[in-house]
Amino acid sequence: MTERHEQKLSPVALHHALEEVWGTKPGWRRLATINHNVVGKRFMLTALIFFAIGGLLAMLIRVQLASSESVFMDADQYAQVFTMHGSIMMFLFAIPFFEGLTIYLLPKLLGTRDLAFPRMSAYGYWCYLFGGSILIAALVGGVAPDSGWFMYTPLSSSTYAPGINSDVWLLGITFVEISALSAAIEIIVTILKLRAAGMSLDRMPIFAWYMLVVATMMLVGFPPLILGSILLELERAFDLPFFDPTHGGDPLLWQHLFWLFGHPEVYIIFLPAAGAISTILPVFASTPLAGYRIIVAALVSMAFLSFGLWVHHMYTTGIPHVALSFFSAASALVAVPTAIQIFAWLATISHGRPRFSIPMLHIFGFFFVFVIGGLTGVMLAMVPFDWQAHDTHFVVAHLHYVLVGGFVFPMMAAAYYWLPHITGRQPVQHLSQAAFWMIFIGFNVTFFMMHLTGLRGMPRRVFEYPRESGWETLNFISSLGSFVMAMGFALLALDFILLFRFGRRYHRNPWKAGTLEWAMPTPPASYNFASLPSVDRRADQLDPNMLGAQLAAGEGYLGFLRDDRMELLAVNIVSGEPEHVVRFPRQSYLPLLTAVATGGVFGSLLLKLYWLTPLAFIAVVLLFLCWTPDTGEKRDMHSLPIGNHVEVPPHLEAERPPSWWAMILAIVADATSYISLLFGGLFLWVSAPNWPPAVTVEIAIAPCVVIAVLLMLSALCSHRATPAGQxxxxYLLICALTQAASTVGFVWLSLTSVPDPSQHAVAATVFIVFVYAGLHCGLSAVLGGYGLWRIRNGYVSARRNLDLRISNLWQEYSTIIGGASLVFPALLASLANGSAP
Amino acid sequence: MTVPPLIALIASFALWSLIFILFYAAQATGCHLVGGDNAMRMSDPYILRGVLSLCVAVASVAMLLLFLKSLRLRRQQPQQAETTSSFFSELATYVWAAALFATPFCFGGVAWLTLCGT
Incomplete structure (x- = not known):
């Protein structure tokens, strides 16, 4: 082993040594890279390609609607085009683009070298690429989803959509959402644990607060969608009637699950863009952000409120008035924290001396467009108005004003602001202003008209309209505007290409910002900082020029290479004091291979090769297990020097390292999904027609008691094994065996205690609850066996028992899931049997 | 016992979320139990309205009391202007105030709006 840290290296030698370990290797080995700089850029580039495809589809829509009774497309083609336009823009562009920006930017803003789990970033990227490619391949093949980006049942059910189209959406999007969930966990853990030394939570750059809130929303918002997609796919593939009202299901359950994700999604998209504005605006206003604290409070309030208004997409579905009032009030309230941010930005501009550069022009575009979108949002939050405007082009106009105003304009500002960081070149700006004005004018001409067509009654999602409707002129103007906007985007792309090719080189920090991403050479080295900074004030009021030189000279923490390993510093969540050293795994093809195997799971389901699905799933589990040897140590290290006379333990010997927090967050996401499933069962009992069911679910008590005892024994053994004693x-062997036996028990229950699950939704729900518990117990058994393997191979000691502690978290959680899964079916069955009021 | 600052920050709206779910569930289940498929055509289920209205009042008062208690506790702790604890203290006050306002604002409709009809 090399112990190069003992000798002080020159800045150039340090750069070469770090680059050797952190850098991306040439040729095919690029596929093995896990570096956040590369992965972030790949995310953004791929998202932009999808954006171009989605934009092209939008142009087709506008061509179709430019004139009445158009024969440019037929109804089927149009349905595929508008479905794919929405799906691409929401799932393949907006979310992945800000994920990419965050993956690239966040570690730099926090003063660290990478995200917490770089292999998961790479895995997430491949899942995104493969899942998105499935959707695009379906579009090319003429079998793209055609039930709208929201996939409402029964339109998307097998009765009305018998082809593969809806399956493509359900499986492709779920595949893509793996990347969103993994990114959410990574972002939260990185923000909480991998900040610069001294960066207490109150000193974080405001962008990190935004992303902490957004990632938490993603963690809770995406599981209901994933669960809903799985349930709908199960209905389509195996006739489990969760959404079929003739068998005790309810189409409204899909709407609840979808919008439980779908509305927070709007804020999930808006807040990263708002975070970019809060970062950029103070730089160009030459003054600190006004109202930092109240903005953070507004973000937290907004995050919760945004989950309390999902039904405002369902005002016309026959929900009782009083329930509508809950959601209408929350919808109106959410405007308040949004307005707080707007006023804080205006206050920042008024306190400072603004410089009107290109990013500021796009921020102006944001203000104008987003405020209009926000105001029409408040109009739509009011139930009586929504009843009039629901499903008209007014809503289309509103959502584009919100999403383009709230995301695209800020992201263009962010692109102009941070492209110099990525490329090392400044914009030449010959085309920038023309591009902006074409997009701005084109956008407003396109979408303002839709307010008018909507108010004149034009429904959305229609492929043609009669000549006498009176909508043709407005639609024609709208289509003209869309072409101006498209040319603006083409000009913008050209401007970026020119920037890459002819942009002016600069020394450092071209905008005179006070954040840490500028305290490094640009384009950045793969390791970001040659040594890690320590901050003593808010991290948007630093001096990157001075700090950058000091860090490059190795004067911060970890300014050396140890054992040829990638290392970074973890800190206390609140205070930012150094806590432990995180030692990263090496670069590997495993993320790519695991994503390919994951693609096998989804591909086999899509092609209905169900015999292949379990094999692919086992391959995924085995490949994930192959990730683990590189993360272990076979000796206790006690403490490691990190520079500046400070020593801290390695993460494997720390109490709560990033991987421990990741498991907690994974459990939160999983629990959200499970609770959504239970909510679904109870919702059907309350709301669905054809209850009480003709079939009777009777759960035998004896096997449930046996499984409960097994689960408790397993949890007890896992707990006893955790200290890694004699x-x-x-204990782990008993734990693994009892969990395996519980798995068998749940499989047995699902096969024997439940009548044919295709007969009624109650049977289907109970069946799925058992399967859900069985899967968790099975995974617990695998983790028990994994712990045993780690002990046998010397990866575990009384100090290095992190594997067992993480495993124990899951074991205890799956015991709770198992217990709830034994009680809930009995409860639902008793409610169902006595549900006739 | 000291509450971790991030937990203290989200506690008020976590409580609001719990109240939200409980009210929505209670309203839907109550309507189902009193009228089932006929609930929409029923006359006003006054017992359900009474229970829900009382719950709104209790929840609002409970939020107010918790807010006042947390304010008092924060005032008892000596704090400097620019510390992490003062940061979270100020933030938690803002967020509590927002959640306190949101509770009767969002759920007050149970007192007069149609409970089960559409």
Whole structure:
């Protein structure tokens, strides 16, 4: 082993040594890179390609609607085009683009070298690429989804959509959402644990607060969608009637699950863009952000409120008035924290001396467009108005004003602001202003007209309209505007290409910002900082020029290379004091291979090769297990020097390292999904027609008691094994065996206690609850066996028992899931049997 | 016992979320139990309205009391202007105030709006 840290290296030698370990290797080995700089850029570039495809589809829509009774497309083609336009823009462009920006930017803003789980970033990227490619391939093949980007049942059910189209959406989007969930966990853990030394939470750059809130929303918002997609796919593939009202299901359950994700999604898209504005605006106003604290409070309030208004997409579905009032009030309230941010930005501009550069022009575009979108949002939050405007082009106009205003304009500002960081070149700006004005004018001409067509009654999602409707002129103007906007985007792309090719080189920090991403050479080295900074004030009021030189000279923490390993510093969540050293795994093809195997799972389901699905799933589990040897150590290290006379333990010997927090967050996401499933069962009991069911679900008590005892024994053994004492192996063996037996028990229950699950939604729900618990117990058994393997191979000691502690978290959680899964079916069955009021 | 600052920050709206779910569930279940498929055509289920209205009042008062208690506790702790604890203290006050306002604002409709009809 090399112990190069003992000798002080020159800045150039340090750069070469770090680059050797952190850098992306040439040729095919690029596929093995896990570096956040590369992965972030790949995300953004791929998202932009999808954006171009989605934009092209939008142009087709506008061509179709430019004139009445158009024969440019037929109804089927139009349905595919508008469905794919929405799906691409929401799932393949907006979310992945800000994920990419965050993956690239966040570690730099926080003063660290990478995200917490770089292999997960790479895995997430491949899942995104493969899942998105499935959707695009379906579009090319003429079998693209055609039930709208929201996939409402029964339109998307097998009765009305018998082809593969809806399956493509359900499986492709779920595949893509793996990347969103993994990114959410990574972002939260990185923000909480991998900040610069001294960066307490109150000193974080405001962008990190935004992303902390957004990632938490993603963690809770995406599981209901994933669950809903799985349930709908199960209905389509195996006739489990969760959404079929003739068998005790309810189409409204899909709407609840979808919008439980779908509305927070709007804020999930808006807030990263708002975070970019809060970062950029103070730089160009030459003054600190006004109202930092109240903005953070507004973000937290907004995050919760945004989950309390999902039904405002469902005002016309026959929900009782009083329930509508809950959601209408929350919809109106959410405007308040949004307005707080707007006023804080205006206050920042008024306090400073603004410089009107290109990013500021796009921020102006944001203000104009987003405020209009926000005001029409408040109009739509009011139930009586929504009843009039629902499903008209007014809503289309509103959502584009919100999403383009709230995301695209800020992201263009962000692109102009941070492209110099990515490329090392400044914009030449010959085309920038023309591009902006074409997009701005084109956008407003396109979408303002839709307010008018909507108010004149034009429904959305219609492929043609009669000549006498009176909508043709407005639609024609709208289509003209869309072509101006498209030319603006083409000009913008050309401007970026020119920037890459002819942009002016600069020394450092071209905008005179006070954030850490500028305290490094640009384009950045793969390791970001040659040594890690320590901050003593808010991290948007630093001096990157001075700090950059000091860090490059190795004067910060970890300004050396140890054992040829990638290392970074973890800190206390609140205070930012150094806590431990995180030692990263090496670069590997495993993320790519695991994503390919994951693609096998989804591909086999899509092609209905169901015999292949379990094999692919086992391959995924095995490949994930292959990730683990590189993360272990076979000796206790106690403490490691990190420079500046400070020593801290390695993460494997720390109490709560990033991977421990990741498991907690994964459990939160999983629990959200499970609770959504239980909510679904109870919702059907309350709301669905054809209850009480003709079939009777009777759960035998004896096997449930046996499974409960097994689960408790397993949890007890896991708990006893965790300190890695003398009998840990024995306890883990019992734990793995009891969990395996519980799995068998749940499979047995699902096969014997439940009548044919295709007969009624109650049977289907109970069946799925058992399967859900069985899967968790099975995974617990695998983790128990994994712990045993780690002990046998010397990866675990009394100090290095992190594997067992993480495993124990899951074991205890799956015991709770198992217990709830034994009680809930009995409860639902008793409610169902006595549900006749 | 000291509450972790991030938990203290989200506690008020976490409580609001719990109240939201409980009210929505209670309203839907109540309507189902009193009228089932006929609930929409029923006359006003006054017992359900009474229970829900009382719950709104209790929840609002409980939020107010918790807010006042947290304010008092914060005032008892000596704090400097620019510390992490003062930061979270100020933030938690803002967020509590927002959640306190949101509770009767969002759920007050149970007192007069149609409970089960559409």
């Amino acid at each position: 009998h840990a192996s024995r």
